[in-house]
Amino acid sequence: MLPWKTVIEIRRDSKTPLFIQITKAIIREISYGRLKAGQALPGSRSLSELIGVNRKTSIIAYEELMAQGWIEILPSKGTFVAKDLPVVTYHALNGESKHAAYPEKTCFPVKPWVAATTVYQRHASMIALDDGSPDTRLAPLDIIWRNCRSLTRGPFKNKLLAYGDLQGDPRFREVLAEYLSNTRGLACQKEHVMITRGSIMALHLVLNQIVNPGDVVLVGETNYPAANSIILNCGGSLQTIPVDENGISTHHVEEVCKKIKVTAIYITPHHHFPTTVTLSAERRLHLLELSQKHQFAILEDDYDYDFHYASGPILPLASFDRQGSVIYMGSFSKLLAPGIRIGYLVAPQNLIQALNQARRHLDRQGDFVLERALSQLILDGDLQRHLKKSLKAYRIRRNLFCQTLKKRCLEFVNFNPPEGGMAIWTKFNSSLDLKNLSENLASKGVYLDVDREILRQHHATRLGFASLNETEIVTAVEILGDCLERASLETH
Ligand SMILES: Cc1ncc(COP(=O)(O)O)c(C=O)c1O
Known part of the structure; x- marks a missing residue:
């Protein structure tokens, strides 16, 4: 509700009658766009109480506004700003006439974000060819919400919503530390675990804490664009x-x-973004040795660890680190769904303490209800069951996507079936002109939800197979084939 007492400032020392002061204030709010067509207004009794005038005064003000066509009073429904108001213009201080609208730009300079990456928003009715997302239809959302509901009924319901631990819910950190120890061989305890909103926040906190202007940071040639940025x-x-x-x-x-x-x-050892290759065990040990010799940090973003199809995954570098070189980062974005904004980092305590302070001034704390619900998901074995189920489904989808791509698009693309992850690194024939590819796909109902800069620079892209069911895979690849055929004809 608007703060009516401030919006309608009543001046009892003014010669203007009170009902006109009210009328003018409401017309001003409508003209500035702060009160919108159809918006509900307080009834005359509430208005008079809110702004401290006699009820008769607000009734007269509303009658005046209704007579002028600014508002409508609907019996047994209430008082509303009129629906069919003309587009209102007002005169700015410099005399220019403008449409009432929120300002488009600040009047002060804004520092640009360097190497910004674009976020695309797909149309819900389209099939999305993304760059490797899970199928949220498979996620055990009902169980997660049920766990949330039982928490909000339980004895912790108020405590979980109070200001709490900067590092994340201690119980969740304890359960997660044990899960990471069982699944990845990380010798960590809850003190070494920090919960973040996705691994992107972990990356942001860590990089801002350890990188000073001019410091050299090594990355793979072609890298996760968000990290570069x-x-x-x-x-x-x-x-x-x-x-x-x-x-x-x-x-x-x-x-x-x-x-x-x-x-x-x-x-990104499991698996390199964007090419999907796995960092070999030998190189993992070599890198660890180099980091200890030259005292640099290893930021191990293990976003894809859980999804390996041929054999088991290789243990993270963090599981061999005894010198404090590695900052291990993970996320529930692939394991469950990207909208579950829960990620984590594992690091020595001195770094965690510094990051807690940084987080204190950014986000304060995470979502303890969700964190506790995920603890339950792990303790009940539901997460592990989901992983088994989705791994099986994604293996089938990977095989189908590769077979269909080979059959329908082989003359236009070159790829190796990935050992793991959720995407295929697909290189297009250098002769193909791809500048209209996304538009052509979109016109046939397929949304190419991938990094356009990587596509432009490398003439290649990740094509995600995990988020599509089998029918969608066949349809999407068929349409991709049609569009590549068209690109090939346009090139010649
Ligand atoms: C390389 C890489 N790291 C991490 C993530 C997960 O990010 P978040 O946990 O913030 O959703 C992604 C998601 O696509 C990714 O591609």
Whole structure:
């Protein structure tokens, strides 16, 4: 509700009658767009109480406004701003006539975000070819909401909504530490775990804490664009390292370290973004050794750890780290759904304490109800059952996507079936002109929800298979084939 006492400022010392003061104030709010067509107004009794006038005065003011066509009073429904108001114009101070609207720009300069990445919003009715998202239809949402409901009925219901631990719900951290120890061999306790809103927040906090302007941060050549963007916005200097079928080349890392001081390296070992390759066990150990020798941080973004189809995953670098080099980051975005904004980082306590302070001034704390509901999901074995089920479904989808892509698009694309993850790194024939690809796909009901800059620069993209069911996969690849055929004809 609007703060009516401030909006309608009654001046008893003014010569203007009170009902006209009220009328003018309401007309002003409508003209400035702060009161919208059809918006409910307080009844005359409430209005008189809210602004401290006699009820008769507000009745007369409303009658005047109704006579002028600004408001309508609907019997047994209430008082509303009139629905069919003409587009209102007002005169700004400089005399220019403008439409009443919220200002489009600030009157002060805004620092641009360096290397911003674009977020695309797909149309709900389209099939989305994304760059590797889970199928939220498979997520055990009913169980999560049931867990939330039982918490809000239980003895903790008020405590969970009070100001709490900056680092995340202690009970969840305890359960998660044990889960990470069982599934990834991380020798961590709840003190080493910090809960964040997705791993992007973990990355943001860590990079801002350890990177100073001019510091060198190593990344794979072609990298997760969001990570590059945060590094650049911290003032870091990006140095790229080649990536081959065994992941980032640690030999090249070694060569760089001989020449310059390196502050950190950002890696996606399971699986490299965007090419989907796995960092080999040998290179993991080599990188750990280099980080200890040259004292740089390893930011291990293990977003895809759970989804490995051929064999089991390789243990994270963090599970071998005894010197405090590795900051391990993970997320429930792939495991459950990207809208469940829960991620985490695991690191030595001195870093966690500094990050708690940074978080204190950014977000205060996470969502304890959801965190506690996820604890229950893990303790009841529901998360593990979901993982088993989705892994099976995604393996089938990966195979089907690869088969269909091979059958329908082989003359236009080149790819290796990925060992894990949710996407296929697909390289397009260099002769194809792809500038109209997204528009052509969209006109046939397929939304290409991928990083356009990677597509433009590398003539390649990740094509996600996990979020589509089998019928959708066949339809999407068929349409992709049609559009690539069209691109090929346009090229020749
Ligand atoms: C490389 C990489 N890291 C992390 C994530 C997960 O981010 P978040 O947990 O913030 O949703 C993604 C999501 O697509 C990703 O591609």
